[in-house]
Amino acid sequence: EIVLTQSPATLSLSPGERATLSCRASQSVNIHLAWYQQKPGQAPRLLIYDAANRATGIPARFSGSGSGTDFTLTISSLEPEDFAVYYCQQRSYWPPSFGPGTKVEIK
């Protein structure tokens, strides 16, 4: 099973700042990596799939990059509604697996 590691565990930032979240896979997953946002009491929401493709309706301030084992989710300028937990997930090897999450909190 592929193990995904996310860093940092917590990111403390202010609205308007840039957020950079990392995800590392235990072996290459090609580009088959997705990012999800989850707010308390809600289901996860798909943001990015296949490393760099924004899902329908996702604002342009969210962008993804990377391939192989190292991936990045960037939020160019944090809005108040962006403070949440972010998970990466790979689908290159079955079963699909998720990272432990990065919490983006208000500084």
Place this chain on the structure above:
Amino acid sequence: QVQLQQWGAGLLKPSETLSLTCAVYDGSFTGYYWSWIRQPPGKGLEWIAEINHGGSTNYNPSLRSRVTLSVDTSKKQFSLRLSSVTAADTAVYYCARDLDDSGAYRGIFHIWGQGTVVTVSS
């Protein structure tokens, strides 16, 4: 816009069987894979299993021996049964749909149910 609505028993005793159902509204049922994913309290996400409209299934090896999936295409519903539950199975359980029906985007979870809290306690 397609929606997933899920339901099932929320409180179980150890050794009982968890049973959840997810219904698809305002969207196609055929062509997609339909997954179950769970999240223990304060923890991350774990994919459990998937099924398609034809009944083809794939399971997480860690749960394979206790999981049964079924599908009712006439009702556009799919169901999860997890046997011999313990406290470790306490979690929010979600149903989810792949990004599209092409097969090229299997394992990308685009549409999610609202989640069902399942607690296992004696």
